[in-house]
Amino acid sequence: NGNVDFCLVNLRIIDNMGVGEGRISGQIETEYGDDVEGVMTELMSDNPAYPAYNMTNPSGEYAFENTPFSNDYVLSGQKNDDILNGVSTLDLLLIQRHVLGQEILDSPYKMIAADINNDKQVSSLDLIELRKLILGIHTEFPNNKSWKIIDASDALNIINPWNYTEKIDVSNFQDDIENANFIGVKIGDVNGSATASLQAEKEELASIIRFDFKNEVISEGEIIELELINNAEALFGFQFTLSLENFELIEVIGESVSDENFAVFGERMTMSYHSNTEISDRPVVFVLEAKTDGKLSDLLDINSEITKAEAYVGKDLEVTGIDLSENNVETDFSLYQNNPNPFNIETTIGFVLPEDGPVSLTLFDITGKTLKSYNFSGTIGYNELVINKKDLATNGMIYYTLESSGNVATKHMIVIE
Structure with a gap:
């Protein structure tokens, strides 16, 4: 008969497999704002499809796409490469000044970096462990890892920096998260010299100090005392690798120098030395037995083969290179x-x-x-x-x-x- 009618109907569609998918993303930086590349982030869940992994890009960014809603997740990160990145005797000097109360580390992240043995405090034990790494005795931290990846939202301070978390909990995920950020802390690097990404420019040492030595002609089997004479003003520390290809090391002598300051690896010797006061102009003597005849300057070699050759000078602890210089002003015929x-x-x-x-x-x-x-x-x-x-x-x-x-x-x- 042509009569029509209508009604309004509310249609609700329910996805029984969950309620859609979203994105969880963030960025990892150091406390200095440097992007940390190469962190393997992990997204963990009770969902059998997990864990999932994503590596941070050169901008320190990561993202987990197509993440199902209504699940609980745990985010974390790992980076355990190049244990010596940013680590040097300068860090030993700064940690020791902190331990002695002379110059307190001024951020919670620096204190975390100084906790080498991972016991939630900074002490002389950390100095011992870090020096072994610098000298090449250790190739990894016995009780720690190269980087700690810490929740950037943690409210940390220098009074108690130890209440940090290395994860971010996501409960009942319902919407995109774009700021699941972390702070990357390079263990052992308290002066912020670590290279956080491949794109970061490595700083070249602007200057060089020279250790003078008395040059002479030596014979095989001869015992010599190689005294390094410091000509730098206000030297507070140094480190290097000394080639022993032409020598047998008998003894190392110097102010407060002990077996903890050097290590021998076949034909290489590493040394790490620092002081809270200015180092004297004659800090160390190496007692050596010559394996061959020759001119001392032709047989000696200080390099960075194991421990990088560098020194720390002045009140600002400028990092300089190290070189050897012949001191030939000998007046005896x-x-x-x-x-x-x-x-x-x-x-x-x-x-x-x-x-x-x-x-x-x-x-x-x-x-x-x-x-x-x-x-x-x-x-x-x-x-x-x-x-x-x-x-x-x-x-x-x-x-x-x-x-x-x-x-x-x-x-x-x-x-x-």
Whole structure:
């Protein structure tokens, strides 16, 4: 009959598998605002599809997409690479000043970084553990990990920094979360020098200090005392690797230097030394036995092979590089043994003069017959002269005499086929 009618109907659709999906995301930074790359974040749930993982990008960001609503979740992060990142003797110095009450660490995150043994306090025990890492004795923290990833919403302070959590709880997830943020703390790095991402620019050391040493010609089996002379103003600490390829280490001597300050690994020795007061100009002496003949400056090598070579100078503890410098202002007249000896092609004779002046070097055989004479001008300090076998026309034992400014010295050498 053409009659029509209508009514309003409310239709409610229910998803029995849950109520949709959302996104949980956040960022991980250091306390200095540096983005922390390479943190493996984990999202845990009772849902059998979990845990899920996501690595932070160069901006320190992570995200878990398509996360089902109405579940409980736990967020956390792990980063345990490059244990030495940002760790040096400077951190030892700053931690010790804190322990002694001289200069308190001024943030809860620095105190967490200083808690090397993970016992929720900063003490001399942390210094011992960190020094072992710097020297290469340890390759990981025995009771800790490289980074702690801490809930950024934790209200921490320097009075009690230990009430931190390394997770974020999400209860009954119902809506997108975009600020599940963490603070990354590099353990052992209390001065904030750690590189948090691959994109971060590494700072080059702006200056170098030099340790002077007395250069000389040494012979195999000779025991020498290598004294490093500090010429920097207000030196508070240093660390380096010393090559022992040409030496056998017998002893290390110095102010407050103990076995805890160095370690030996075959042909390498590492050293870490610091003081709360200015270090003297002669901080350390290495007693060494030479394994070969040669000029000391050619045999010595300080490098960063295991422990990075650097020093900490001035009231602001500027980080500098380290180099060796020959200190040849030796005033005692000396004639050294030629090197190599015996020789069949050429050999070098080293000597020290107390002043500039004329020099005479004469070589003669066992009968006293002169084989070769050299007359030249020498300079104060260390000098050397190369002798060629072809100029001698003989084999066997010969003698050489050095004369200069009224000083005379004689030694012998052996020429072979």
